[in-house]
Amino acid sequence: MSSKDIITLLHGAGGSYMHNLIKQIFMTLDDNFGDIGLQMLDDGAVINNVVFTTDSFIVRPIFFKGGDIGRLSVSGTVNDIAMMGGDPVALSLGVVIEEGFPIHDLEKIVNSIKNTALEAGVHIVTGDTKVMEKGSLDKIIINTSGIGFRSKQLDHDIETLRKTREPKEWLVPLNLRPGDKIIVSGTIGDHAIAILSSREGIGFEANVSSDVAPLNKLINGILEIGGVADAKDPTRGGLADLLNDWSEKSKLGIYIREEDIPVKDEVRAASEFMGMDILELGNEGKAVIAVSPEYVKDVLNELWSIPQGKDASVIGEVRKDIEGVILETSIGGKRYVGRPLGDPVPRIC
Amino acid sequence: MKAFRIIISGIVQGVGFRPFIYRIAVRNNLKGYVRNLGGSEVEIKIIGKDDDLIGKFFSELFSNLPPSAKIEKMIVEESGIEDLSEFKILSSGNKIHEISEIPPDLSICDDCLKEVLDKNNKRRYYYAFNSCAFCGPKFSILYKVPYDRENTSMRDFPLCKDCTNEYYDPNNIRRFDAQGISCSICGPKLFLETIYGEKIDGDPISLTAKLIEEGNIVAIKGIGGFHIAVDPFNDDVIIKLRERKKRPQQPFALMGISTEVIKKYAEVSETEEYLLNSPERPIVLLKKKDNSSISKLISPGLDRNGFFLYYTGLHYLLLNQLKDKISIMTSGNKHGIPMCTDEECVRRELNGIVDYVLYHNRKIVNRVDDSVLRVSNGRIMMLRRGRGYAPTWIRLNREINYPVIAVGAELQNAGAIGFKDKVIPTQYIGDTDKIETLNNLEKYIKYFLNVYSLTPKIVIADKNPSYQSVKLATKLSQEYSAELIQVQHHFAHALSVASENGIEEGVAITIDGIGYGDDGNAWGGEVIKFDGIKYSREFHLEYVPYPGGDINALKPERMLAIFLSRILTFDEISKFVKLDSRELRVIEHQLKEKTLMTSSTGRFLDAISAFLGVCNKRTYEGEPAIKLEAFSKGKLLDFEFDLRNDEIITEKAFEWLIQNKDKDGRDLAYTIQYKLGKALVKTALKLNPEKILVSGGASVNEIILKGIMENSEGVEVITPNKVPAGDGGIALGQVFYSSFIES
Ligand SMILES: [Fe+3]
Ligand SMILES: [Mg+2]
Ligand SMILES: [Zn+2]
Ligand SMILES: [Zn+2]
Incomplete structure (x- = not known):
């Protein structure tokens, strides 16, 4: 990066810009601390069997079909802990509010935080509030940090992995092995389309609501079955970013089939209208799970038995004969899936 | 007594050039020799009694040049008189290591076709693979240089006794030292099958003609790939083919047996007639004639159809057995992925698209699609540069300091390599947003690097971060420790046409x-x-x-x-x-x-x-x-x-x-x-x-x-002429860019 370069919204869109920003600037902070520390760039860190993570939330609009910024801030941090194999316990809550924000809305948000925490079984144990002058932010920013302890089911899961590999102690990409199946826990893109359409008043929100939800119970359920090598939630940057992450960190290829990715018809139509790639759409209540092949059936059955997992599907597998992430398209032919570039860059002549 | 030493460079190897020189030298009573200097250059020595005969030698050299030979440069110098008793074709003993140009695939020549149609020709009548030094497949059958039979897929067909005699007879101008020759005794064979691999007995050519006329969809193995043939007068089969190929609108090309046949359906100008008949045999987009009897579904909504002439004995024999001497011949691929070049691919990819397949047992080493040209405002413009043109090189007016790779753009793409004052664009590759096609781009870039023994120092790509070709370029630059340079798309377009014309600044x-x-x-x-x-x-x-x-x-x-x-x-x-x-x-x-x-x-x-x-x-x-x-x-x-x-x-x-x-x-x-x-x-x-x-x-x-x-x-x-004006010409501009980079 040269001295002329400035932060643009592209850097905030997930994908390759954000990725480079982290690698080139924030990674200078890394001093190799922790069992899983900054260098792993995973969902959270692990120190002495305590999982620790933080996330800031901005969303426009703050109330949307299927949720609001409160539910989002609890779910996001709970899910980051769960995707490591941790049992989330306690959250901090930092709120920055724009001058002029209606108290009534704040009450609604806090109520939603309370309900979501209850649903996830976590507690808000500390907090901080700041108010900033009008125009210096867009309504409200919420930061949550959280800690969790090693999930009891994780020990069982890691034990089952030992039959086929030498796993790490936590759910990390290094556990991936060729032949592992990639499962998504439900339909892709609901959150992104719900947000976009309620923002733009397009009207898809009549049929699409955000999937925002805590997933710690879902993850614990499948850990109890076993064979789970890693799990991760496809938030900003969607499946494209997540799978590239897995491929880079595991140094293995990932092959997925477009046809097998569950997508609601409305989401498909809306993303086509907007010119968006479904693989890049963000989700807030979905997990992508890499599962050792002999456990796939049982893990799927477990997922199908709960409402959040009823649309779970195998979308592909980990392979060693390919590099990067390859999508087999439904019209035939294969293409590499790159990390999202923020705004789509046209390439069709 | 006078003596001259002549050095000629261009396409002079594998095209019957030396026996041609031998013949005109002997005819004019000249002594001396002719020999290859590595292949891109030929050295000739002529010693003659009088100026008249030497003059005749030169005039015959220019006026009767073998059709596929191309003289790029010729140096003539007077030289010492040696006491030689005859004119000889010398073996390429003096190996000066000059890089030689790979000859492109050319249409069957008239002499070869005459043999195929001559009932009295025992070895070549009705022989679908007839060729000579002046014609036939070259690039598409070439594993590596030098262009010798053992480096081509003709190595699977050892010459019979009669072919051997022709091969070693310097008086046989068309077959002496010609690498691709064969006859019905020793050459490749045809066979007809259903797409499921069931053999069909009988004469494969007449059976294929019958199948086409009966409304079947037949894949036909050709020079650089497979075609799909159907009856152009049968709307139903065209609709069927469009559905099966998932190609609702895109036009299909038509192959005819003669310009006369094509003229029944299209307007053909003099330039277009010349292009149709040229040994490169491109598809030429011609203005449709109103009320022609050909199906309207071939090119819906367009005022032109793509036509080309037969370019192998097989095509001629097949068309000749069709009532109207014309057939749809579209490329044998599934939408978006490269055309098949082997049987396995056909059985896998064209299952569900074609009903029958006419195979032959000569391997296609390099995929080469048909070239497509059109004439616009009297100018010849290339739309797709493939068979007949690729992989001939394009000369720059400037030297490139280091060997370079250019990966072009993305859709309808072709790459190129460059060294010294030469650019070798790959043949048309296709849409490199598909992995199968992107792999093909890499394969052919490496093929040419290998053939010309080059290690690239620079890799050039477009600036578009979402192009897969840019990812390939990044990978190649790491593989060769070469510098990656990205050139803006439209500037590359400008440089492409500039380079063809030796222009270094302008608008x-x-x-x-x-x-x-x-x-x-x-x-x-x-x-x-x-x-x-x-x-x-x-x-x-x-x-x-x-x-x-x-x-x-x-x-x-x-x-x-x-x-x-x-x-x-x-x-x-x-x-x-x-x-x-x-x-x-x-x-x-x-x-x-x-x-x-x-x-x-x-x-x-x-x-x-x-x-x-x-x-x-x-x-x-x-x-x-x-x-x-x-x-x-x-x-x-x-x-x-x-x-x-x-x-x-x-x-x-x-x-x-x-x-x-x-x-x-x-x-x-x-x-x-x-x-x-x-x-x-x-x-x-x-x-x-x-x-x-x-x-x-x-x-x-x-x-x-x-x-x-x-x-x-x-x-x-x-306007561009040697490469497409579209993105298929980008790689040439990218290579030209590298000629301006200081060493
Ligand atoms: Fe262009
Ligand atoms: Mg994880
Ligand atoms: Zn010939
Ligand atoms: Zn023979």
Whole structure:
């Protein structure tokens, strides 16, 4: 990066810009601390069997079909802990509010935080509030940090992995092995389309609501079955970013089939209208799970038995004969899936 | 007594050049020798008694040159008289290691065809693979250089006794030392099967002809790949083929047995006739004749059909058994992925598309698609550079310091390698956004690096971060520890046409679909001034929003809505645009936010095409604009584009169209395209150019080009000729760029 370069919204869109920003600037902070520390760039860190993570939330609009910024801030941090194999316990809550924000809305948000925490079984144990002058932010920013302890089911899961590999102690990409199946826990893109359409008043929100939800119970359920090598939630940057992450960190290829990715018809139509790639759409209540092949059936059955997992599907597998992430398209032919570039860059002549 | 030493370079190896020299030397009583210097060069020594005979030798050399030989350079010097008793063909003993040019695949020559049709020719009558030094497959069967039989797939067919005799007889001008020769005794064989692999007994050629006439879909193995043949008079089978190939609209090419046959269905100018009959045998896009009996479904919505002539004995024998001596011959691929070159691929990929397959047992080493040309305003323009042209090299007027690789753009792509003053564009590769095709690009770049023993120091790619070819370039640059350089798309278009003409500075009009601009926007209608590798974008088509990116390329109606939004409200727009009301609402909202902008010519033409109801869905590249051109058989009306600052204001065209919507659409369409060309060239003229270069996919548009040429105020207009004006020519410009990089 040269001295002329400035932060643009592209850097905030997930994908390759954000990725480079982290690698080139924030990674200078890394001093190799922790069992899983900054260098792993995973969902959270692990120190002495305590999982620790933080996330800031901005969303426009703050109330949307299927949720609001409160539910989002609890779910996001709970899910980051769960995707490591941790049992989330306690959250901090930092709120920055724009001058002029209606108290009534704040009450609604806090109520939603309370309900979501209850649903996830976590507690808000500390907090901080700041108010900033009008125009210096867009309504409200919420930061949550959280800690969790090693999930009891994780020990069982890691034990089952030992039959086929030498796993790490936590759910990390290094556990991936060729032949592992990639499962998504439900339909892709609901959150992104719900947000976009309620923002733009397009009207898809009549049929699409955000999937925002805590997933710690879902993850614990499948850990109890076993064979789970890693799990991760496809938030900003969607499946494209997540799978590239897995491929880079595991140094293995990932092959997925477009046809097998569950997508609601409305989401498909809306993303086509907007010119968006479904693989890049963000989700807030979905997990992508890499599962050792002999456990796939049982893990799927477990997922199908709960409402959040009823649309779970195998979308592909980990392979060693390919590099990067390859999508087999439904019209035939294969293409590499790159990390999202923020705004789509046209390439069709 | 006089003696001369002559060095000739060009395509002089594997094309019967030495026996030709032998013959004209002996005929004129000259002594001396001829020998290959590595292959790209031939050395000749002639010693003669009188000037007259030497003069005759030279005149025969020029007037009777073997059809596939090409003289690029010739040095003649007087030399010492040696006491030689005869004229000899020497073996290439003196191995000067010069890099030799790989000969392209050429059509069967008239002499070979005569043998195939001669009932008294015991070994070659009805022989589908007949060839000689002057003709036949070369690049497509070549594993590696030098071009010797054991380095080609003809090595699987050891010569019989009679062929051996021909091969070693220096008096046999067509077969002496000719690597590809064979006869029905020793050469490849044909066999016919169902797609499931069941053999069909009988004469494969006449059975195939019968199957085609009965309405079957038959794959036919050719030179550089497979064709799919169907009866061009049978609507049902064409519909079936379109459904099976998932190719609803894209035109199919037609192969005929003679120009006379083709003339029944199309207008053929002198230039076009020459192209059709040239040994390269490209597909030539010819103006359809009205009321021709050929199916309308071959090229729906277009005023041209692609025609080519037979180019192997097999094609001739097959066409000759069809009632009308003509057949659809389209490439044997599944949409978007490369054409098959082997049986396994056919059984896998064409299962469900073809019913029967006519195979032969000669391996296709290199895939080479048919080339496609058209004549626009009297100029020959290449649309796809494949068989017959690739992989001949293009000479630059400058030297490149280091060997380079160029990966081109993305769709309809070709790569290139460059070294010294030579550029070797790969054959047409295809849409490299598909992995199968991208792998092909890598394969052929490496093939040419290998053949010419080069280690690249520079890898050049487009600037578009979403091109898969850029990822390939990154990988290659790491693999070879070479520097990666990215060149702006339209500047590469400009350099492509510049390099063909030895131009190093000037003004270029680059018009196409989309290329990644230096400002991150989607460029495509640019007037560029350049000097070496310095360039500036002086003018462009008006920026309009491009929300959602590529989706706009697939839906011309979206583009129409975007253009109309500049002059109308969305309520008014809904009267002109056939889009779902929700989709219109999406666009309305998207336009409220800051979005990517475009100055694309292609998208402007798409929107005009949609407005006039010509085409509102794109099923193949350029479809809306190509159909618009075909539709525009009209006259010129009163209209001019305006220039505002550095932008040619395109929205004005829509104001004018709405005001004149009751007039004949063909006149409106013609006027818009012609005046767009005029506006572009008028703008370019502001830069006081000596010459104006025109490049980019839209520059093959006859009407735009006419508008440019007729309004250039006497300034010469230069268009691409050796490579496609579209993205298939980008790699040449990329290589040319590297010639300006200091060492
Ligand atoms: Fe282009
Ligand atoms: Mg994880
Ligand atoms: Zn011949
Ligand atoms: Zn023979």
